[in-house]
Amino acid sequence: MSDLKSELQYIHRTVSKHFVQTNDIGESWDMPPPGYNGHQWLRDDCDGFCLACRVLLRDMGIASRLVYCELGRSGHLVVEVQGWILDLRQRSVVANTLLPHYRWLRISGYEAGDPWREIINDEATLTLTMASLG
Amino acid sequence: MKTQTRRRFLISLGVTLGVASLGLNGCSSIEPQPFSIGVVVKAPKGCQELLAKDKRGDC
Numbered sequence: 001m002s003d004l005k006s007e008l009q010y011i012h013r014t015v016s017k018h019f020v021q022t023n024d025i026g027e028s029w030d031m032p033p034p035g036y037n038g039h040q041w042l043r044d045d046c047d048g049f050c051l052a053c054r055v056l057l058r059d060m061g062i063a064s065r066l067v068y069c070e071l072g073r074s075g076h077l078v079v080e081v082q083g084w085i086l087d088l089r090q091r092s093v094v095a096n097t098l099l100p101h102y103r104w105l106r107i108s109g110y111e112a113g114d115p116w117r118e119i120i121n122d123e124a125t126l127t128l129t130m131a132s133l134g
Numbered sequence: 135m136k137t138q139t140r141r142r143f144l145i146s147l148g149v150t151l152g153v154a155s156l157g158l159n160g161c162s163s164i165e166p167q168p169f170s171i172g173v174v175v176k177a178p179k180g181c182q183e184l185l186a187k188d189k190r191g192d193c
Contacts, residue, residue, distance in 0.1 A: 027178065027183070031184070031190050051192060058192070075178075082166065082168075083166020083169070096166045104169060107171060116175055117172060117175060119172070
């Protein structure tokens with residue numbers, strides 16, 4: 001396993017361990033409390049999970065982006081680092097190519113306030129995934 | 135004796151190649167691909183509100 005993926009797995013595991021998932025009511029995004037280091041308990045939905053991961057990623061000097069996507073008809077938020085996805089709904093870090101049922105829509109910049117951009121869902125990623133899965 | 139040694143070598147070679155081939159197909163991990171990114175769009179509503187209400191907002 002690469003060093004980067006090991007670090008991402010560590011962050012995903014740390015946040016997940018002290019995270020209680022609540023119902024996704026409305027679209028209110030909240031940062032974790034000041035001084036958050038992964039060991040405080042959080043009660044939130046996918047947005048809160050992503051923002052918590054982003055705090056720890058920033059602390060470790062790892063650049064990340066937020067990705068807004070759709071699963072069925074539900075909006076969902078994940079964190080992306082070089083194509084690796086940290087997601088409240090996954091048990092570990094996974095490659096974006098392993099999530100063909102996610103409809104990727106918008107991606108943030110690396111810094112707060114950076115513009116968001118559309119994600120073009122071309123067939124290449126899906127084709128690659130399906131070929132890899134045989 | 136010579137035949138036995140050769141047979142043992144061929145078996146070892148076969149096992150080694152078999153194990154090595156596992157890494158090339160079903161057991162290999164699938165690598166991520168970069169997203170194809172297009173034009174600038176609006177940030178999700180939750181992000182816009184976060185930036186408005188919290189100066190620590192990171193989205």
